[in-house]
Amino acid sequence: MLTVEKAQDQHYVLVLWGPGAAWYPQLQRKKGVILSKAQISELAFPQKIALNAHSSLKSIFSSLPNIVYTGCAKCGLELEIDENRICKQCFSCLPFTVKKIYYRPALMTVVDGRHDVCIHVESKLIEKILLNISADCLNRAIVPSSEITYGMVVADLFHSLLAVSAEPCVLKIQSLFVSDENSYPLQQDFSLLDFYLDIVKQGADALL
Numbered sequence: 001m002l003t004v005e006k007a008q009d010q011h012y013v014l015v016l017w018g019p020g021a022a023w024y025p026q027l028q029r030k031k032g033v034i035l036s037k038a039q040i041s042e043l044a045f046p047q048k049i050a051l052n053a054h055s056s057l058k059s060i061f062s063s064l065p066n067i068v069y070t071g072c073a074k075c076g077l078e079l080e081i082d083e084n085r086i087c088k089q090c091f092s093c094l095p096f097t098v099k100k101i102y103y104r105p106a107l108m109t110v111v112d113g114r115h116d117v118c119i120h121v122e123s124k125l126i127e128k129i130l131l132n133i134s135a136d137c138l139n140r141a142i143v144p145s146s147e148i149t150y151g152m153v154v155a156d157l158f159h160s161l162l163a164v165s166a167e168p169c170v171l172k173i174q175s176l177f178v179s180d181e182n183s184y185p186l187q188q189d190f191s192l193l194d195f196y197l198d199i200v201k202q203g204a205d206a207l208l
């Protein structure tokens with residue numbers, strides 16, 4: 001099953017087959033945008049860090065240092081940290097040497113009750129999911145006199161997002177596929193293009 005929509009200069013292609021085809025009735029298209037209402041069941045980061053409904057707030061909080069990395073503020077390249085904890089420079093961007101902390105990209109598993117689909121989520125969208133709290137300020141207090149840090153807020157946001165009772169969110173996704181000469185799909189890749197937490201306010205507008 002294949003749905004293609006072209007609007008202005010933008011192309012969004014969604015290919016559904018196998019278990020993914022069961023999603024078709026739930027997908028709505030308008031102006032080239034494909035939106036899917038879904039429940040996020042897991043966020044898997046590199047180094048086998050998987051956050052899901054079973055993850056405690058404490059364990060999520062303690063994984064935060066492992067789901068961020070220090071990168072070049074210009075191109076995002078991860079920069080190695082040597083044994084003296086000195087961060088190397090990005091040679092392609094020299095003389096620009098500013099560094100930034102980024103969330104690592106993740107693989108998001110979403111479910112519609114019976115089927116699971118895995119979606120690639122880039123660093124910038126992880127930040128959007130976390131209400132645009134930058135990975136640079138996780139150790140910072142939310143107000144000067146407070147003991148509550150942005151890291152605690154972020155852990156709490158992950159925890160609520162993955163809770164069994166979490167409100168469904170709206171995901172804008174793109175599917176890329178590679179087929180062989182017989183149009184047999186060899187590879188299927190879903191990527192997150194945008195994320196809306198508040199379905200009533202933003203999702204509904206987007207669906208109009």
Ligand SMILES: [Zn+2]
Nearest residue numbers: 072075090093
């Ligand atoms: Zn760079």
